[in-house]
Amino acid sequence: MTNQTNQTEETEQQTMQQSKQQFKQQTGSTISLPDLLAQMTLDEKIAQLIQLAVPFYEGAVDAGLITGPMESLGITEDTVRNSGSVLGMAGAADTINVQRIHLQNNRLGIPLLMMADIVHGFKTIFPVPLAIGCSWDLELAELSAEIAAKEAAVSGVHVTYAPMVDLVRDPRWGRVMESTGEDPYLNAEFARAFVRGFQGSDLAGDRDRVAACVKHFAAYGAAEGGRDYNTVDLSERQLREFYLPGYKAALDEGCEMVMTSFNTVDGIAATGNAKLMRKLLREEWGFGGILISDWGAVKELIAHGIAADESEAAAKALKAGVDIEMMTSCYAKHLSGLVENKEIEEALIDEAVMRILTLKQKLGLFENPYRAADPEREKEIVFCDAHREASLALAVKSCVLLKNEGVLPLQPSQRIAVIGPFARSGDLLGPWSWTGSHDAVVRLADSIKHKLDHPAELHVADGCGIETSTDAQWEEARAAAEASDVIVLALGEHSDMSGEAGCRANIQLPAVQLELIRKLRTLDKPIVVVLFNGRPLDLHGVYHEADAILEAWFPGSEGGNAVAELLFGYANPSGRLTMSFPFSVGQVPVYYNAYNTGRPQGAADAQVRYVSQYLDIPNEPLLPFGFGLSYTAFEYSDARISSDQMVMGQPLEVHVKVTNTGSVAGIETVQLYVRDLAGEVVRPVKELKDFRRVALEPGETQEIAFTLSETQLRYYHSDLSHTSDNGDFTVFVGPNSRETTALSFQLTK
Numbered sequence: 001m002t003n004q005t006n007q008t009e010e011t012e013q014q015t016m017q018q019s020k021q022q023f024k025q026q027t028g029s030t031i032s033l034p035d036l037l038a039q040m041t042l043d044e045k046i047a048q049l050i051q052l053a054v055p056f057y058e059g060a061v062d063a064g065l066i067t068g069p070m071e072s073l074g075i076t077e078d079t080v081r082n083s084g085s086v087l088g089m090a091g092a093a094d095t096i097n098v099q100r101i102h103l104q105n106n107r108l109g110i111p112l113l114m115m116a117d118i119v120h121g122f123k124t125i126f127p128v129p130l131a132i133g134c135s136w137d138l139e140l141a142e143l144s145a146e147i148a149a150k151e152a153a154v155s156g157v158h159v160t161y162a163p164m165v166d167l168v169r170d171p172r173w174g175r176v177m178e179s180t181g182e183d184p185y186l187n188a189e190f191a192r193a194f195v196r197g198f199q200g201s202d203l204a205g206d207r208d209r210v211a212a213c214v215k216h217f218a219a220y221g222a223a224e225g226g227r228d229y230n231t232v233d234l235s236e237r238q239l240r241e242f243y244l245p246g247y248k249a250a251l252d253e254g255c256e257m258v259m260t261s262f263n264t265v266d267g268i269a270a271t272g273n274a275k276l277m278r279k280l281l282r283e284e285w286g287f288g289g290i291l292i293s294d295w296g297a298v299k300e301l302i303a304h305g306i307a308a309d310e311s312e313a314a315a316k317a318l319k320a321g322v323d324i325e326m327m328t329s330c331y332a333k334h335l336s337g338l339v340e341n342k343e344i345e346e347a348l349i350d351e352a353v354m355r356i357l358t359l360k361q362k363l364g365l366f367e368n369p370y371r372a373a374d375p376e377r378e379k380e381i382v383f384c385d386a387h388r389e390a391s392l393a394l395a396v397k398s399c400v401l402l403k404n405e406g407v408l409p410l411q412p413s414q415r416i417a418v419i420g421p422f423a424r425s426g427d428l429l430g431p432w433s434w435t436g437s438h439d440a441v442v443r444l445a446d447s448i449k450h451k452l453d454h455p456a457e458l459h460v461a462d463g464c465g466i467e468t469s470t471d472a473q474w475e476e477a478r479a480a481a482e483a484s485d486v487i488v489l490a491l492g493e494h495s496d497m498s499g500e501a502g503c504r505a506n507i508q509l510p511a512v513q514l515e516l517i518r519k520l521r522t523l524d525k526p527i528v529v530v531l532f533n534g535r536p537l538d539l540h541g542v543y544h545e546a547d548a549i550l551e552a553w554f555p556g557s558e559g560g561n562a563v564a565e566l567l568f569g570y571a572n573p574s575g576r577l578t579m580s581f582p583f584s585v586g587q588v589p590v591y592y593n594a595y596n597t598g599r600p601q602g603a604a605d606a607q608v609r610y611v612s613q614y615l616d617i618p619n620e621p622l623l624p625f626g627f628g629l630s631y632t633a634f635e636y637s638d639a640r641i642s643s644d645q646m647v648m649g650q651p652l653e654v655h656v657k658v659t660n661t662g663s664v665a666g667i668e669t670v671q672l673y674v675r676d677l678a679g680e681v682v683r684p685v686k687e688l689k690d691f692r693r694v695a696l697e698p699g700e701t702q703e704i705a706f707t708l709s710e711t712q713l714r715y716y717h718s719d720l721s722h723t724s725d726n727g728d729f730t731v732f733v734g735p736n737s738r739e740t741t742a743l744s745f746q747l748t749k
Contacts, residue, residue, distance in 0.1 A: 031366045033357045037350060039108060045346075045353045046335045047082030051115070051292065051326045054088050056080050059097035073329040081105045084356050085113035085159075087295075087326060090122075090435055092373040095156025099369050111360060111369035118160035118210070119178060119432035120144065122151035124387040124557055128430040128534055129164065129190075131398035131553035133180030133578040134628070136669045136693055138193040140394045145197025147390055150208045151382045155435075156373035158363055159211045161259060163194035165246030166216055169589035171579065172226025174502030177430060177534030177554065179221060181578025182591045182625060184242050185688050188249035195253040203256070204362050207372035211359060214250035216261030216294060218276060219243040223263055226588065228501050232263040237681070239265070240716045248285065256359055257290045260297055260322060269304040271297040272316035282321050290355050292324040293317065299328035310334055315344055323352040383440070388558055395555040395562030400575035401629040402539075402549040407526045409569025409631060410486060415457040417480040417525075418445045420516070421466050422490035422532045430534055430554025431499025441557055444490050444530065447564035459483050463520075466494045469512040474519065486526045488567065489517065489546070495554060498534025507538045507585050514541040521545050530563055536581045539622060551575070569631060574667035574693075576628035576736065580621035587617065592625035592737040593684040626671050626688075626736030632662025632698070639733055639741040646729075646747045651709040654743065656733045658704060660696035667695050672706045673732040673740065679725050680717045686737055706733075713747060724749070 037045075052075065054060050081102070089095055095114050102112050120126045126144040127135075135141065145163075152160060164178040165187050180190040191214065198212040219239055223230040234243065247258070258281065260271040270276060271293050281287050298317045299310060307313035314330035315338050325331045338344045364371060381387075401408070410416065422428070423445045426438035445460045452458055463469075463477035481487050491513045496502060508514065518541070520527060529546040531537065534554055543549065550573070552563050565571040582590050597612040601619050613619055635658070642653035658668055672690040676683040689712050692704050708731065713724040726747055734740030 031361070033354060033361060036108065036110070036357065037353060040353070042336055042339060042346065042349070043078065044082045044108070045349050046331055047079045048084035048110070048353045048356050049324055049331050049335075049349070050075075050079060050083045050329070051085045051087050051324050052080065052083055053327060054086060057086060057098045057102065059101040060089070060094045061097075073327070075329055075332060079332050082107075083112070084110075085115055085324060088116055089114040090116050090152065090155050090157050092154060092156050092375040092378040095373050096370050103369060110357070111365040113158050113356070113360060113365070114156055115159040115161065115213075116152065116157050117162070117432055117434065118148050118152045118157060119162045119164070120430070121148050121391070121433065121556065122155065122435050123383040123437070124148075124151060124391050125429045125433045125436040126391050126556045127395050127398040128177040128432075128554045129180055130177045130534065130579065131555065132394065133186065133190055134400050134553070134575040135394060135397040136186075136576055136691060137394070137397050138189055140390075140397060141190055142193040142197040143390055144394055145194045146200070147387045149198045149210045151387065153208050153210050153372040154374055154378045154381050156370070157210055158365070158371060159213055159257060160198055161213045161215060162198065163191055163212065163250065164215050165191040165250055166219070166221030166261075167243050167246060168221040168579065169591045170223075170226035171507055171536040171582065172503055172505060172585070172588060173221065173223060174228060174498045174504070174534070175221070175500055176536070176579065177498045178432060182580065183578065183593065183688050184245040186578060187246040191246045191250040192253045195250050195255045199254060199256065204364060207364070211256040211363065212250070213257035213259050213292065214247055214255045215259035217247055217258050217281065218261060218265055218270060220261035220263050226503055228503050229262045232265060233267075234265070236266070237716045237718065237720060240720065251285060251287055255289070256362075257292060258287065260291065260293050262294055262297055262300065264304065269297075269301050269306055271322055272301045272306055272313070272320050274320040277321040278319070288355065290323045290359055291321050293322050293326045295326050296328045298322065298325045298330045311338065314338065318344060318348050318352070323355050383557075391556050392558035392561055395558055396565055396571045398553060398555065398575050399562065399566055399573060400551040400577055400627075401566075401573035402551050402581075402623060403543065403546060404548045404629055404631075407486065407528055407547040408550075408567060410528070410567050412451055412453045412568065414486055415459070415484045416448060416452065416486055416488060417459045417461070417484035418448055418488045418490060419461045419463040419477045419480055419520070420490035421462055421464060421513070422492055422530070423460050423462060425490075427495050428532060428555055428559035429557065430495050431502065436557065442560035444560040444563055447560035448488065448567070451564055451568045457484075463516045464512045467510045467512060469516070474516070477516065477520070478523070481520055481523050481525055484525065486528065487520055489520065489527055489529045490532065491529060491542075492532035493534060495534070502534070505585070507535060508540055509537065509542060517541060517545045528567065530567075532559075536577075536579045538582055538585050540584070543622065569664070572631045572664060572666045573629065574669070576626050576669045577623060578625065580625050581623035583620070583622040584617045586614070587619070587621065590621045593687050595682050596685050620738070624736055624738040626669070627738070628669075628736070630662075630666045630668070632660055632664045632666040634666070634668045634696070634735065635659045635661045636734060636741060639743060641731060641743045641745055644745050646708075646710060646745055648710055648749050651707045652745060654706040654708055654731055654733060656704050656741070657701055658694060658696065659701040660698055663698050665695065665697050667693055668735065669693050670704045671734060671736065672708070673737065674708070674713065675730045675732070676713065676715070676725060677728045677730060679715065683715065686732060688737075710747065710749070
């Protein structure tokens with residue numbers, strides 16, 4: 001069997017080398033893109049603008065996982081032979097084979113772009129992006145994208161549909177797990193880090209990188225009611241102030257592609273929105289890369305009600321600047337006729353094709369159409385130990401300790417019951433981990449067992465399913481709990497309960513899990529809840545019942561090990577929330593950087609009733625942006641500002657001392673916020689402007705210094721000018737958006 005396998009692998013390598021040589025002879029080692037474009041027929045050009053899924057192509061052993069419904073598109077064989085890119089293609093052998101057959105059939109030898117959703121890992125799955133955001137660790141975030149790119153590239157992928165930088169304020173929306181949170185500054189910083197990780201500094205020369213595609217342009221995260229694909233209605237000032245910075249940061253970092261969003265922007269569906277795409281993205285921001293629709297979004301212009309039929313949808317999308325239509329056939333069926341009828345100019349098609357060819361050239365596909373795809377190297381790199389170690393490190397830093405009444409860390413000498421639907425579950429990867437393996441996930445109960453002095457003292461029971469339970473499950477859970485000193489209760493959402501189309505109006509844990517907590521509480525044993533989920537939850541029935549709560553999110557391939565490291569104190573929790581946890585879903589959207597209103601609750605002259613408030617719940621979230629506990633304590637002191645006056649060109653220095661007053665080493669995330677007290681338009685009560693992560697030994701004090709400049713005080717005015725105001729400001733420094741020390745200064749320009 002070994003000899004046969006080696007012979008097969010040698011044959012594959014020889015075939016790949018022969019194909020490379022044949023391709024170079026056909027096209028030459030260098031190619032003139034204008035000359036190539038001039039040789040293309042109109043139909044060949046149009047086909048370059050079509051993206052089809054794996055099943056349309058010859059040569060793939062595994063048809064892959066398609067992220068939407070397959071339908072009859074009316075695509076011809078000629079269109080497939082001349083198409084420009086493939087959706088959902090991965091695996092070195094398959095990509096090489098598909099590319100080889102495609103080049104044999106393509107008249108001009110134009111290679112395919114292989115694109116896929118590599119969102120938070122390829123085979124080595126990292127925590128979901130919302131969890132990565134909670135690490136506040138830009139270096140590890142960049143490394144996670146670099147590793148994902150390396151595994152994807154060697155497996156034949158050229159482009160990833162990531163990062164998603166949609167600002168999110170509504171945890172009902174399923175795709176909150178794919179964002180890094182509710183703050184525009186922090187989102188922008190993570191956007192830059194992810195793009196650097198995916199693309200590196202030399203995309204053309206570094207074959208271990210992939211092109212990044214920032215999504216979803218624009219404001220997809222503001223869908224009404226937290227319902228996916230729903231309407232978005234924002235003022236342009238709001239759009240620019242809060243929702244656009246993440247996309248702009250990704251593009252400033254050199255991101256090669258942009259994906260349109262499903263929603264409307266100012267009453268026009270984004271995929272057909274010429275003002276958004278042509279005027280803002282192309283002209284104002286100068287973006288010259290590829291703009292691709294999301295799945296089926298061109299044809300959806302009809303359902304939105306801005307196109308009467310597929311022909312009008314194709315015309316509007318192309319005029320808006322959409323270069324690639326993903327998985328519908330409006331371009332294939334109608335662009336030729338639109339050109340013939342002079343409803344669109346062929347020059348629009350030419351510029352779209354040129355952008356696609358340019359990326360293919362930048363990736364080196366005309367020189368080597370297989371790029372980094374290599375079955376032998378794939379075996380060495382994908383899911384290797386070093387990559388798993390990086391996943392573990394990021395998972396440890398992404399978990400957030402929400403509550404601890406002296407129960408944690410656990411002791412190896414304790415008798416422990418691990419109970420709940422996630423006690424033995426491999427469903428820790430989360431959405432958008434289609435190439436990951438649940439079988440390879442490290443389970444929580446297994447990891448805890450390895451930490452115990454007496455492994456036989458570990459008692460494991462499901463207790464219930466995610467949404468169902470039986471009497472037998474409860475009896476098993478009760479027996480496990482009664483035989484133990486402490487209960488670790490592993491609860492949460494199935495991965496299908498979040499992600500795309502995973503929207504929920506009720507964001508509490510399922511009723512059977514809340515019932516399990518109530519029953520176990522009657523046994524009078526300490527309860528540590530570990531949450532595995534893709535969104536902030538309404539923690540009624542959890543927060544006051546548990547003695548400790550660790551928010552693990554979907555922590556990835558090494559999730560069980562990461563949680564066990566934290567539970568036993570081998571690592572100290574350092575994650576901080578980047579989305580507020582609501583007191584109740586009735587508050588949603590609830591976020592820290594809100595406006596004050598004219599009748600703020602808690603003002604010195606506030607009335608009892610006639611203020612902006614709920615009568616039955618607090619205004620404030622249960623847990624605020626930036627919040628997270630540690631096994632040690634940090635004390636802030638001697639906060640000061642270098643001057644109470646800021647003038648143009650002379651930044652201020654903000655200093656604060658932070659002391660680890662506990663008995664173990666820990667990492668504190670020191671956060672700097674600003675408020676403009678009287679703007680030309682109303683300003684948020686706080687806005688994050690900077691942060692520092694500082695590691696402190698027990699008893700150690702460090703002085704943290706922030707530089708605050710006039711440019712950080714600018715915002716979009718009513719006329720959309722981006723300037724600052726003279727006047728009074730407050731600067732806040734502290735461990736989260738709620739617990740801060742305030743200092744004052746005045747800006748004079």
